Amino acid sequence: MPDVTWADDSKPIRLFQIGVRLSAHFYDAMAKTASAKTDRSPSHVDELNKRWLMLSGDQTIPEYEERLQKELFPLAGEAVFDHIRVELAKPFHYDQKLVQINQAALDAARRCIKSWGGAKAQRRLKQLKLLPLHLESIDDKHTQFSFERTANRILVRPGLPEILLRECMILEFSLFHEYLSHAFPAWSKDVEPISEGWLFALEFEWFESQYTPDDIDLLTKVWHRRLEQERRSFWAGRWLLKRCKSRECVAKFLLEWVAGWDAIKEDVNLDLLSQLLGMRAKAGHGLGGKASAKLLKTLEILDKVLCEPCQKGSWDVAKMRDQLESVLRLYGGR
């Protein structure tokens, strides 16, 4: 099966290709000029985006490339844009670039799991292979990414031009997310609060440790909307990841949990998920107030449940569930 397949040649697909190319030239330009400047200015991205938005009309790829060169011409003299303009005049292998980005995303996911995962995660990692990309158009503002379990591929559906360039600039992260949040976990159906909340929080943490503040800034802008559905889970994930001072326990637990997901009863998994979300909701919203004895007890049990098994490297999910149930009983209800 080819590494990249295209369902159609519609305008959003062509613009996506141009967006990927422009991003690639931009990052190359930034790397070239890195010695002169430690950080790129966010204004470079804004400036490039302004030129990108000039690409109106339904045109062929060579016409878009030519149009971009013209749009960048007034910025002549600025090394970054000069480099992009020169590169745009050269032949370019779109599929090859997408394969490279896809491979980089997979490598990042592997590195993340190797660094933070435990024994189960390492075993599961062996099954994580490069997935073909399939592109098709969709009538939606935002670019959509999804891991198609049955077809075993990543589906990319480019959105409207307004934010498409920025989405192309973080394509590697978006694919990294598909690998880690969707392809890696050993489940047959996504568990959204985990894949789009907790694992995403872990991925964000990984990204923060690996990329520049400007990259993170860009990522923040693009993903802000995507967090709408699972915002609570994401922040619960961020909070959980911080529970341990070494910042490793929870990351390791999460990766171990999803790597061994299908070996545990679904109800036990889902109960634990709710309990951990509840811990965040009940104990995490301290707002600086004085912690009650109940709150302190809650946090003590939570930290014990998450951190104690870390040395051994394996967590007994059913036991965790029972321990947390006992502490959550303090809060009444069923």
Added chain:
Amino acid sequence: MAVAAPNQTRLKILSSILYLESFTVAELCLHAGLERSMVYRELSELQQQGILKSNSVLVEGETAPAHRPPKRYELSSDPKLREQLEEELGSFLPDFEDPTSNRHLKKAQETLNVLGGELLQVALEPLSDQELHRWEEGVQERFGEADKELKRATWESETDFSEEGASDHPIMAATRLYDGLNARFREQMGAERRRRNSEAVRVRWADIFTSALRAAVPATGMLSFAVHDRLLEDVVNLTKVSAKLSQKIKEQMESRKDLPKMSWELFLPYVASLQLDLREAHSNSELLATLAKHGIEYGNSVTEPLAIVRKLASESDDYRLLFNEANLAQMADQTGEAYDSWIRYLAKRWSGPEVEKLVQPLVARVAAKRWSTEGYREAVREITMQCEASVSALSETPFGQNEGYAIELQLYNPRQDKSGKESALITIAEPLLHNKRLYVSTSAADPAPVLGLPSFACAAWFHGPLDKRKAWELAAKVDPSERIVKVEFFRGASSGSRVRAEKILTSSLSAEMVG
């Protein structure tokens, strides 16, 4: 006095800081929905005030990326400083959860709504034991699902339900609904189980009684009037037969090894009822009437009550015995004999006042495909308002929701009522009916009783517009899914009322008039 508008950016930053406690700039921006450039000044000020401290985001020993590593900010643990922040925020606290957005609560509510509707509408009686078991398991499973979802909703909520004032929380309301529905379900199942047990006892009693009757009075099964005559003429036999019947019942019960001795007491009400009736029988014909009554009400074979009722009817002018004879013959698939008995019954029955001067009732048939509850309701409304009449309908198929009711199929009590204690009508035992049902809907508050098998009820309605034979033949052709509608006019109604009622039935239900 003009009040300065609060600095929205600062408020957002402060609330996010209190929420996150430990964060990077990117995280703060993501949480507060602010641009990086908007937060630096505030962060710097808060650091100077000692509210925040910062360090590198990287863990010791980790490889740094090829750029300046971002900082991680930590909120001071000093309670005074935190209190100060909280005060500054005042009422501008971050949003709390919307309880109705809890996904588990939504799922639980959906499941409970479906369960609530189902528990209200379900009719358990028609279900077989296997179907009832499957239904029970399905409902229990859904209660289990709702329970799990409610538990998860409770866990995920930021509300402390142990504190006062939480009882109005939607999760608590859903929990109460769950408990209420679950109690109702257990009650329904308990009642249905008791009904089924009682029905099972009744079925077994039918077997015991019929077997004992055959053994004690073998002539009833042989349809031999000669034997009957001899039997009945011998007055000594009255006591002998009673004793023999009691003995046979005892033997039957003892011979059934499948019956635990403890469950014998379940049969005692039947035994007592029979014994009391036998005590009251002072002649051979009263003995036969008692046996016929118990055979119809509790037996599982039509042969014996039919033979007895025939014998009694042949010696009596009582039209009620002829009606019973007709129905029992029909149950025994003796249609010709059933028709003859019915004709004799009609001839002997008191025919009521002269009705020529009254408007004749209107009877119509409505095919199942033409029937609609709304159409019928509308027709009833129009006829009762405009035609000075009442409307009734009967069918072997249930009517729509909240429309009509099932009636018990009944015959006349063969025992003569001397004391006034005896009921005039008795219910036909289920094993004799072979699942025949009759449903009635009526606009009258106190409708006339519908007696006998469905075909007799139909024939009774058809007889009027049609002669006896045609009424009988048409009743035999009625499909169980059909509805038979009868309009009975009041004394003041005119022939115009009849014409109007006919039009209404035709237009609302495409009814086909009988006669």
